[in-house]
Amino acid sequence: xxxxxxxxxxxxxxxxxxxxxxxxxxxxxxxxxxxxTSLALEIDGERIARPYSFLSAPGQNPLEFFFYTATGGVLxxxxxxxxxxxxxxxxxxxxxxxxxxxxxxxxxxxxxGTGTGIAPFFSILKTEELWERFENVILVxxxxxxxxxxxxxxxxxxRHDQPERFQFKAFVTREDAAGAYRGRITSAIADGNxxxxxxxxxxxxxxxxxxxxxxxxxxxxxAVLKERGxxxxxxxxxxxxxxxxxx
Ligand SMILES: Cc1cc2nc3c(=O)[nH]c(=O)nc-3n(C[C@H](O)[C@H](O)[C@H](O)COP(=O)(O)OP(=O)(O)OC[C@H]3O[C@@H](n4cnc5c(N)ncnc54)[C@H](O)[C@@H]3O)c2cc1C
Numbered sequence: 187x188x189x190x191x192x193x194x195x196x197x198x199x200x201x202x203x204x205x206x207x208x209x210x211x212x213x214x215x216x217x218x219x220x221x222x223t224s225l226a227l228e229i230d231g232e233r234i235a236r237p238y239s240f241l242s243a244p245g246q247n248p249l250e251f252f253f254y255t256a257t258g259g260v261l262x263x264x265x266x267x268x269x270x271x272x273x274x275x276x277x278x279x280x281x282x283x284x285x286x287x288x289x290x291x292x293x294x295x296x297x298x299g300t301g302t303g304i305a306p307f308f309s310i311l312k313t314e315e316l317w318e319r320f321e322n323v324i325l326v327x328x329x330x331x332x333x334x335x336x337x338x339x340x341x342x343x344x345r346h347d348q349p350e351r352f353q354f355k356a357f358v359t360r361e362d363a364a365g366a367y368r369g370r371i372t373s374a375i376a377d378g379n380x381x382x383x384x385x386x387x388x389x390x391x392x393x394x395x396x397x398x399x400x401x402x403x404x405x406x407x408x409a410v411l412k413e414r415g416x417x418x419x420x421x422x423x424x425x426x427x428x429x430x431x432x433x
Pocket of ligand 1 (some may be wrong): 222223236237238239251252253254255256257258259260261262263282303304305307397430431433
């Protein structure tokens with residue numbers, strides 16, 4: 187069992203009614219971008235723990251996490267009330283295989299995230315390994331409303347640093363939003379719109395795909411990609427699709 191340590195909340199940023207980020211000072215062991223740790227609070231005498239992806243890059247201080255308040259969700263709603271100076275439990279050692287070391291090299295890396303499932307990509311985007319191993323990186327974020335599109339400044343910074351090699355596309359399902367496309371990521375892959383927008387083809391020869399967040403999005407996207415000849419990436423049989431389901 188990994189050791190629990192106490193961290194101190196440095197900031198709690200409420201983006202919308204349902205979205206917030208915590209910055210936490212904690213002495214966790216070094217982790218790899220894309221991994222997650224567990225966070226926990228004592229609620230009614232019981233330690234309630236859930237896994238959360240690091241949004242911050244390895245070595246970055248404070249640590250940062252991005253949350254959605256799940257309807258009726260115990261921990262995500264409890265953490266919403268935390269203030270600077272409050273304590274929170276974290277597992278000292280990180281976990282998970284949603285990391286670049288698990289992704290075969292290719293020309294293009296596509297990152298598809300829904301909601302807070304964009305978090306691990308921000309950690310990965312800050313690593314040197316990403317830019318050493320892939321020529322083009324396309325980050326695609328699927329959300330319900332325009333207000334759910336957070337961390338635009340961070341995205342702008344990456345665009346500024348990698349103007350030729352980095353693209354960001356946002357898909358909003360429930361309303362029209364400036365600078366974003368209306369609809370689902372899955373449909374935009376199926377009808378070829380995403381490739382047209384990016385000017386890059388999705389092909390098993392040139393593309394690796396990382397998918398994170400809502401399991402329905404992950405399942406539907408995997409199904410669409412499999413029709414195009416893509417395969418799940420397994421340790422023994424490398425393919426092109428690497429996934430992280432949030433529930
Ligand atoms: C590897 C991994 C990494 C994760 N990283 C993150 C993260 O960075 N940010 C984050 O917000 N969540 C993340 N999650 C989900 C998180 O662990 C919890 O499930 C979530 O916060 C709900 O916990 P809860 O106690 O509030 O509600 P629970 O009662 O445990 O869950 C209630 C329901 O909420 C829904 N749900 C769970 N997570 C989400 C979500 N992110 N967005 C929308 N609906 C959701 C599901 O339907 C779930 O059954 C991750 C999960 C895994 C497995």
